[in-house]
Amino acid sequence: MIIRYYSRTGNNRLAAEYLAERLGLEAREITEAGRTGERDGLMGAIFGTMFGRRPPIEDMPDEDRDADALVLCAPVWATQLPGAVKSYLEEYSPGHVKLVTINQGNRNKKARARADEVLQLKLPKGTARLSDLSSYRAELDELAERLNGS
Numbered sequence: 001m002i003i004r005y006y007s008r009t010g011n012n013r014l015a016a017e018y019l020a021e022r023l024g025l026e027a028r029e030i031t032e033a034g035r036t037g038e039r040d041g042l043m044g045a046i047f048g049t050m051f052g053r054r055p056p057i058e059d060m061p062d063e064d065r066d067a068d069a070l071v072l073c074a075p076v077w078a079t080q081l082p083g084a085v086k087s088y089l090e091e092y093s094p095g096h097v098k099l100v101t102i103n104q105g106n107r108n109k110k111a112r113a114r115a116d117e118v119l120q121l122k123l124p125k126g127t128a129r130l131s132d133l134s135s136y137r138a139e140l141d142e143l144a145e146r147l148n149g150s
């Protein structure tokens with residue numbers, strides 16, 4: 001099992017890092033090729049996602065191609081996973097995909113369709129960036145326990 005994440009405002013990074021610590025794994029970030037920081041190329045990434053673009057991404061470990069299960073922490077943009085995440089899934093095609101996603105929790109249909117399992121964590125109304133994970137800890141702990149036993 002591997003943990004990978006994509007994050008632009010830090011929410012899904014927090015979830016990935018928390019789960020990684022609980023599971024004794026390393027969370028690695030999926031990013032567009034050449035991206036220099038959280039905000040770099042963000043508008044282009046959002047528009048590209050809406051128009052179905054699959055941007056080139058930074059290389060990920062070769063082991064990802066053989067992973068039996070992927071815990072994927074990622075946002076939803078306009079109902080779908082960010083283009084870079086789709087590029088990753090298509091290029092590395094890991095096994096069973098468990099999507100853990102912190103988002104607004106309203107329009108997530110296309111993102112869900114990409115995963116075998118989904119843990120949906122809803123952002124509090126009016127919150128863009130979480131300061132901590134306190135409201136999701138029970139759900140993340142329960143997931144980590146289940147994954148530890150599987």
Ligand SMILES: Cc1cc2nc3c(=O)[nH]c(=O)nc-3n(C[C@H](O)[C@H](O)[C@H](O)COP(=O)(O)O)c2cc1C
Pocket residue numbers: 006007008009010011012013046074075076077078079080102103104105106107108123128129
């Ligand atoms: C352009 C844009 C579109 C979004 N579209 C959706 C959406 O369709 N459904 C949803 O539930 N959340 C949506 N969100 C909310 C994000 O998924 C949410 O802010 C997420 O926590 C960001 O994750 P990050 O901090 O890991 O980057 C959207 C956010 C942005 C910036």
